[in-house]
Amino acid sequence: MIRIGIVDDDKASRESIHQEISDYARLHHLKCELSEYESALKFLDSGDKGFDMLILDIDMPGMSEMELAEKIRETDRDVVIVFCTNLQQFAINGYSVGALGFMVKPVQPYALNLTMDRAINAIKMNQKRNNTDSDTKFVLKDGTISRLVSVSDIDYIEVRQHYLLYNIKDSNTGARIVIKNRGTMQEAVERLSQYGFWRCSSSFLVNIKSVTAVSRVNVFIGNELLPIGRTFKESFMDAFSRYLAKKGWEDPCL
Template identity: 35%
Template sequence: MRIAIVEDNQAEMERLCSHFDRYQREYQQKFELVWFDNGLKFLEAFNHNFDVIYLDVQMPLMDGMTLATKIREIDRTIPLIFVTNYVQYAIDGYKVDASDFLLKPVNYFNFCEHFKRIEDRFKQQEDAIAVTYSEGIVKILLDELYYVESNAHIILYHVFSNGAEKVLETSDTMKNVEQKLADYNFYRCNNSFIVNLKHVAGISGNDVLIADTKLPISRPRKKAFMNALTEYMGMGDK
């Protein structure tokens, strides 16, 4: 887990880092901590490349609330945690959908209780991928991604949500997409389609049935595809 700490007071930063160090030893976790001593430096470095952000509220150049507002213009979902001397800032934190607040000086017991809540939040999040398309960047829940189609140099993501299909078009290669989805029970049935094994309704001859659509299974890929499907369904060799 990659964590940003935006804190101008080095002693407070070191205190928080010591809690992370103790926590990862006690709970067999692994953290990468990156410290920024002001908000402007953080904004220059931020590119959806952190899992959690800890923000001091009172900082020079840019205060924590202003920084949080700017972060929310870029990323609406990343957990923001305010670390502050003043409990009244909690009210303002709701405006930027803060995940939690830690009151300085942060003791280890309060830190543990807090971070267990953060871990629970991550466990509850659904698997998703970020896809860049014509209108920007969108998060696709993998449970709603039924299959991916390749048409020349265009990739089409077939997403089904609330009974309706939405097709997102982007420029990519099937090889890249296949690698991105490799750990999530997606499998390639021919050169043009990668399907979500969870949503396979059946096999009819040389076709796989998914979302009321028949997709061809190529002869060279059929054996491997069928093995992957039976293994996913729990019918493979134990």
């Protein structure tokens, strides 16, 4: 199932794009779930997450779609973003938020079909990369020993002074080990954020796939509780909700 959101204040434009995508899906035997929103604020207020693709009208009252795209990119690096606009001079700005491209209004079927071809390829690449993340391995120094560690085995990283403490579960024995490396939180973020690691506080970087529960103030990883810092709460909760949505699980009431 491919989830696509259309954000446009022009009802006729939304309905036209919706119909064209539905026709494309039938032709290519794709299962698509389409949702429409009449403004950026309506989209944000809906709380809907887990989209594979978003089509955004760039010329909107209130919060612009560029501002919306920037907010989306704070917590979602994978969703495919396509802009619709009748203002061609503004379309180039879309690439600053990693947009796939843009379509000029009124959107023609041929242009939409080409865009959908590219979008579906990008979505498949995202899915393939996410499915192989667990096979990615790093070498971590553990005293005089160099350990080969799978990304999926790292539950979280804690920073203490000038050291990073990698909290790891042994996939073979189930035992938990801690590997201490010299480094900074920024280095850990740069290394692991692409694999679904998110900061829940200034001291902890968490593998979102290892989270077993959340409350308003804590992240649970098995029996361990990690604090959620005020600065990181919104982005972490949003990332966790999107993870659940993409898995098809119910979004928690946070």
